Amino acid sequence: DAKTTQPNSMESNEEEPVHLPCNHSTISGTDYIHWYRQLPSQGPEYVIHGLTSNVNNRMASLAIAEDRKSSTLILHRATLRDAAVYYCILSPRSGSARQLTFGSGTQLTVLP
């Protein structure tokens, strides 16, 4: 399985943008890039996913490098409720199992 590398932790100030990086240099051409987050004492929550083009939704934006070896999750305006562990996960487009193999993730702290 292709692996991802994320910083262990990051800090951001409230109401400022946050850029969470993820490296995935061994990504295959059919791997989707998914981001999930896990707030304290809750189950993970889907944030966004993409294949090649940048993606936007109500929660965040996903910027994917042209060579797809890295991506960045962008929270446009961090709030205290965005403090969570953010997981960058690669998942194959097809196959018998829709597996999410979670890595260690990035612990985001949002400072008031």
Next chain:
Amino acid sequence: DAMVIQNPRYQVTQFGKPVTLSCSQTLNHNVMYWYQQKSSQAPKLLFHYYDKDFNNEADTPDNFQSRRPNTSFCFLDIRSPGLGDAAMYLCATSRVIGPSEQYFGPGTRLTVT
């Protein structure tokens, strides 16, 4: 409105005493998953059901079993819990197998005494 419901939220069992955790969903999703998350670790997939087809991860211990009597419900049975099985157990669903998001429940925290 809760979409993936797990009961109970906290479960205490004794070493070696069988325990069942339950999960229900109101999303009518075809796929249901069970993950184990130990303290300060990332969730780890144990197995999943695609409709009635059961798929076990290669490294899931035989001590863990699952049942899915209908679309809405899925159970995790731990036949003989050991101290190392204390963890948060997360249930998730997705509409199809493929590039679609998974919806997670709040989890059941299992304590083994």
